[in-house]
Amino acid sequence: MPPDSLTFTKTNWNGTRRSSYFPVIFSVLFLLTFVGSYRLAQVQPLLLFEAEGRRNIWKFVAGMFPPDLSWDFLRLLGRPILETIQISLMGTFMAVAIGFPLGLLATSSLTFKGILNEREIAGSRPRALFHKASYLLARAVLSLFRTIPEFVWAFMFVRAVGLGPFPGVLAIGISYAGMLGKVYSEILEHVNPGPLEALQATGASKPTIVLYGLMPQALPNVVSYTLYRWECAVRASAILGFVGAGGIGQQLEISMRMFNFNQVFTLVAILFVMVAGVDALSARARGAIMGRQRI
Amino acid sequence: MPNTGTQSARLAPPKGRDLLNASNIMILAGFFALMVWSYIGTEFSLRSLLGGESAVQIWAYAKNLFPPDLSRDFLLKTGHWTLETFAMSFLGTILAVLIALALVFFSSRNLMFAGLLFEMERSRPWLRVLRTGLYLFAKSTLNVLRTVPHLVWALILVFAVGLGPFPGMLALGIHTGGVLGRLFGEVVENVETQPIEALQATGASRLQILFYGILPQVLPEFVAYTLYRWEVNIREAVILGYVGAGGLGQQIQIAISLFLEHRLLTLIIAIYVIVTLVDYLSAYLRSRLV
Numbered sequence: 001m002p003p004d005s006l007t008f009t010k011t012n013w014n015g016t017r018r019s020s021y022f023p024v025i026f027s028v029l030f031l032l033t034f035v036g037s038y039r040l041a042q043v044q045p046l047l048l049f050e051a052e053g054r055r056n057i058w059k060f061v062a063g064m065f066p067p068d069l070s071w072d073f074l075r076l077l078g079r080p081i082l083e084t085i086q087i088s089l090m091g092t093f094m095a096v097a098i099g100f101p102l103g104l105l106a107t108s109s110l111t112f113k114g115i116l117n118e119r120e121i122a123g124s125r126p127r128a129l130f131h132k133a134s135y136l137l138a139r140a141v142l143s144l145f146r147t148i149p150e151f152v153w154a155f156m157f158v159r160a161v162g163l164g165p166f167p168g169v170l171a172i173g174i175s176y177a178g179m180l181g182k183v184y185s186e187i188l189e190h191v192n193p194g195p196l197e198a199l200q201a202t203g204a205s206k207p208t209i210v211l212y213g214l215m216p217q218a219l220p221n222v223v224s225y226t227l228y229r230w231e232c233a234v235r236a237s238a239i240l241g242f243v244g245a246g247g248i249g250q251q252l253e254i255s256m257r258m259f260n261f262n263q264v265f266t267l268v269a270i271l272f273v274m275v276a277g278v279d280a281l282s283a284r285a286r287g288a289i290m291g292r293q294r295i
Numbered sequence: 296m297p298n299t300g301t302q303s304a305r306l307a308p309p310k311g312r313d314l315l316n317a318s319n320i321m322i323l324a325g326f327f328a329l330m331v332w333s334y335i336g337t338e339f340s341l342r343s344l345l346g347g348e349s350a351v352q353i354w355a356y357a358k359n360l361f362p363p364d365l366s367r368d369f370l371l372k373t374g375h376w377t378l379e380t381f382a383m384s385f386l387g388t389i390l391a392v393l394i395a396l397a398l399v400f401f402s403s404r405n406l407m408f409a410g411l412l413f414e415m416e417r418s419r420p421w422l423r424v425l426r427t428g429l430y431l432f433a434k435s436t437l438n439v440l441r442t443v444p445h446l447v448w449a450l451i452l453v454f455a456v457g458l459g460p461f462p463g464m465l466a467l468g469i470h471t472g473g474v475l476g477r478l479f480g481e482v483v484e485n486v487e488t489q490p491i492e493a494l495q496a497t498g499a500s501r502l503q504i505l506f507y508g509i510l511p512q513v514l515p516e517f518v519a520y521t522l523y524r525w526e527v528n529i530r531e532a533v534i535l536g537y538v539g540a541g542g543l544g545q546q547i548q549i550a551i552s553l554f555l556e557h558r559l560l561t562l563i564i565a566i567y568v569i570v571t572l573v574d575y576l577s578a579y580l581r582s583r584l585v
Binding site (some may be wrong): 022036037038040048151155157183239243275 | 299305330332333334336337338339344349353354355356357378379381382383385386389442443444446447450451454455456457459460461463466530531533534537538541547548551559562563566567570571583
């Protein structure tokens with residue numbers, strides 16, 4: 001009974017949001033969606049316990065041991081592992097290169113709202129419309145980039161430019177540009193406007209304001225979020241190999257399709273170590289950056 | 296946020312003193328080296344991307360996509376696949392919550408053997424070992440669920456129960472269960488201690504403390520995390536179709552492999568619509584419930 005108990009906690013804390021119908025409507029819709037989904041997804045829990053399913057799972061688990069640690073196999077993996085890291089790095093670079101300018105355009109306080117634009121926009125209506133339009137366009141592009149999963153982007157880029165790490169970089173670059181751009185614009189919209197106004201009062205141009213008023217404030221958050229996205233990019237680029245976009249995923253798919261589960265075990269273990277290592281590295285870097293900010 | 300703003304603004308380094316010190320130059324050089332290394336390693340080519348061969352290829356492919364296939368028949372089918380994908384993400388998220396809730400209280404140190412609740416306990420080594428064992432078991436289970444990528448889970452489950460959205464939903468639930476278990480665990484380990492202390496002082500049992508002291512605190516955050524993971528799951532549900540788990544992903548794979556570009560565009564539009572819808576729905580629910 002999650003809906004009831006949830007609204008319960010909320011309405012008790014602030015009585016302003018008390019709405020008597022919401023829990024009922026929510027519960028009914030939730031149940032309807034659940035039943036509909038249950039039928040649509042062809043859920044058959046018993047399948048898991050049937051003899052064949054059980055045998056298959058057992059075959060899989062038994063096949064994993066002992067993990068394949070032969071030198072011949074491990075030697076194959078050096079290059080894909082490095083490639084996975086390289087794809088994630090280059091993809092993140094590209095995402096920043098695309099996402100940052102779009103993020104600036106998608107920041108309402110820079111393009112058409114607030115004190116920075118008052119004088120410029122006040123006189124001319126066309127210019128105001130132009131500013132607003134560039135803002136909306138940037139938002140739309142960012143939303144398109146991030147809504148299509150990177151996997152689908154990779155799929156299409158492999159078709160367009162051929163196999164290899166290059167389409168992987170493009171896929172991560174495009175879809176992460178969408179996420180980075182959106183978050184950048186949120187960070188930029190929430191900076192303290194005081195320094196910006198002071199700079200404007202001295203007659204500074206807009207690029208100067210961005211460089212000296214906005215960036216020093218926003219940089220720690222921007223860098224820290226970018227690092228976090230890089231962690232995600234490592235995970236993603238390991239998967240992109242499934243569609244032929246290079247990296248360790250390609251080997252994972254081959255082993256999976258060949259039913260070499262002992263190799264799958266090794267690969268997943270490597271993936272785990274890699275992701276954990278990158279997480280730790282990026283967490284330390286983020287800690288250093290945010291620590292610096294806090295002094 | 297305005298607070299941190301002023302602080303960091305004060306930190307803006309005076310020119311020439313702080314900017315070019317040794318450590319910053321080292322960081323920049325390392326950064327540049329990484330960039331070159333990955334540029335070469337990934338066979339990236341900026342020239343071919345900006346007006347060269349790749350640009351032409353990408354442009355040609357994009358042009359091929361138009362116009363989308365909007366025949367009534369195909370639209371109906373797309374609608375069905377979209378709903379299937381939605382169902383997968385919805386049920387997968389529910390399954391994930393069930394898995395996470397089943398394990399999270401065992402995987403929280405402050406509920407199992409450490410901290411306030413156990414300060415006054417009589418020393419009974421065997422019970423402590425049992426509790427620590429349970430904790431380690433729950434924690435490592437969650438780790439395994441989380442570490443194996445959802446695509447690999449999907450492959451395993453397709454292998455075990457056959458094609459269709461059902462294995463996709465299971466894969467989403469299992470992987471996300473691990474992720475949510477970890478996120479929930481962090482919430483539970485960071486609860487405010489005063490209510491617990493107060494309850495303990497009244498002589499409440501541990502189960503009562505869990506229900507009246509801890510759950511009311513963590514529930515809103517649990518809901519927020521669940522909704523956030525649902526947004527992730529709808530995207531992953533699209534991907535899972537690639538390995539035979541039904542829904543839009545499977546059709547995308549077919550459309551790409553058979554060069555049915557117009558249909559591909561229709562499917563991509565469907566992805567855009569369903570993902571955006573789920574994002575809005577989740578944001579709405581979050582504002583209502585949390």
